[in-house]
Amino acid sequence: MNIKKFSEATKLTAYTVRYYEKMGLLKNISRNSSGHRWFTEQDIVWVAFIKRLKDTGMPLEGILKYAELREQGISTSEQRMKMLQDHALKLEENITEQQLNLKKLQQKITYYSDVIKVQ
Amino acid sequence: MNIKKFSEATKLTAYTVRYYEKMGLLKNISRNSSGHRWFTEQDIVWVAFIKRLKDTGMPLEGILKYAELREQGISTSEQRMKMLQDHALKLEENITEQQLNLKKLQQKITYYSDVIKVQ
DNA sequence: CTACAACTTAGAGCCAACTCTAAGTCAAGT
C-alpha cells in the first residue's frame, strides 16, 4: 500500500511515517517503479508494536535499538527479550505508582466534595 | 528556606523552580532582604501536588489553570474538583490501557522465551 | 497535452519542558 493508506492504517501522519523511516525505525520499505514507498501488512504490525513501546514510555532511541537487533535476525532474540523484560518491569512499577496517584487524587476529590457541601 | 534547600526538598533543579515561578505555577514566593526567594513547607506540599498532576500526564498549562483557580480562593473549589475528576477519569482509563499493554508485552516475552528454548 | 493530486527529498520550524549562560548583586569568612 502507499504512504496514504499506510498512514491511515497506522494512524500516524505521512510526515511521521517518513520520519520513522529516516531515523531507522522502519527498515527495508520497498519502493514502486516511481520511487514511492510501498508498505505491507507486516509493516502495520511492526508499527503497532512500535506504538506499544512508545505509549508505554520507551523513548524512540530505545525502540530504535530494538529495531536494530530485530534486523539482525533470530540470534538477537535473547537481547530483545531482555530489553522487553526490563521495560515490562518498569511498566509494572509505573502502573503501581499511577494507581497510588489515582488514589491520592480521589482522596483530594473527596476532600473537595466535603468543602463544597459545607459552603 | 532558600532555593537550594527547596530544590533538594522537591527534587526539582533550581532552574526548574525559577521556571515554574516565572510561568505562574509558584505564586507569592516571598523574598528576603537581599532579594533571594524564601520558600516555606507549604510550597513543598504544593510542588508535590504539581508533580502528581504532571506525573499523571497533565500538561503544565493545565496545572497552571488549576494554580490560578487555587489562587482565587475557596469560591473556585467546585471548578477545581471538576478538573480533578476529569483528570482522574483519564488516569483511570490510562491505567487500564497500560495494564493491557503490560499483558501484551508479557505475551511477547513468553514467545521469546519459547524461541530461545528451541534455539 | 495539460492540469492536478500524491508522492519524493533535504532541511527548517515548532512545541513542551526544561537547562544553561552572561552579567550582575550580595553576604560571610579570612
Add this chain to the structure above:
DNA sequence: ACTTGACTTAGAGTTGGCTCTAAGTTGTAG
C-alpha cells in the same frame, strides 16, 4: 578589603518528537 559562592535576571540553547515547507517528479483524468 577581598575572595568565594550562592543568589538574581533576561534571554538563548537543548532535547524529543514531530510537523511543515519548498522544489521537484510522477500518474491519472479530462
